[in-house]
Amino acid sequence: MMEMARAHPLDATALDPEVELVARARAGDRDAFEQLFRRHYRQVYAVACRVLPNATEAEDVVQDAFVRAYGALGGFRGEAAFSTWVCRIAINIALRRARRLRAQPASLTEVPEGGPAQEPADAADLECLVEQRAEAHAVRQAVSGLPDKHRVVIALRYFEGYSCDEIARLLGCSVGTVWSRLFHAHRKLRARLGSAGKEAP
Structure with a gap:
């Protein structure tokens, strides 16, 4: 009987x-690493912006991280x-820099996407928009006052949209630790926002 050729697994590349x-980058190809930098710059920058108080510091962290x-x-x-x-x-890097500089917590404002916001259609829309922005500002201010370990998980989960599994991989901890930090962060936020009638994320 003819022996069938053994299938070889596809190369992951x-x-x-x-x-x-x-x-290719590991082999010393700088162009390949430049492509990786361009692919992931915005994602890394957005994460750094959630930890540090200003864009300049975040940009420095991004450069340092890729180096x-x-x-x-x-x-x-x-x-x-x-x-x-x-x-x-x-x-x-961002957490170490924030502690070393004794920086104020990040404002957690949205990373600018470019382009002006759409104008509201009428006075009722304007009032609703102002109220929504005021509530969002109150929530971000409350999040900014959390300890680093709580602020980061809240920012990654609710501002950047990472899953708990992804956050665990990012922070190098267990999913259970992420859940625990989210629980304690929620409890602190409810206490801070409750008197203002706002709702925690």
């Missing part, structure tokens, strides 16, 4: 262009996505 970029990531590529095993790995580096 053939399935995921990012895996190929990482492999460190490039130098540490040899130790990147691919157990998490490259974006998760570099975001974790950025979060750690």
Whole structure:
């Protein structure tokens, strides 16, 4: 009987262009790393903005994070996505910088997307818009006053839309720890916002 040819598993680089970029960057291809930088810059910058008080500090963190990531590529095993790995580096740098500079908590304002906001159609819409923005500002101010470990999980979960599993990978902790921090953050926010009649995220 003719022996059937054994199927060979597909090379991961053939399935995921990012895996190929990482492999090329690890081999010293600076252009490949530049592509990784362009792919993930906005994501890393948005995360840094949730920890630090101003855009300039966040930009410095992004640059530092990618420089460190490039130098540490040899130790990147691919157990998490490259974006998760570099975001974790950025979060750690941002938290250390915030503590070292004794910075005020980040305002957690939205990262600008560019372009003006749409004008409300009438006075009723304007009143509703003002009320919504006032409530959003109150919530962000309350979140800004939380301890670092609580502020970061709230920001990543509700402002950036990460799942608890993703947050756990970003912070290098268990999902249970993320849930615990979210629980305590919610309790603190309810206490801060309750008297103002606002609702925690």
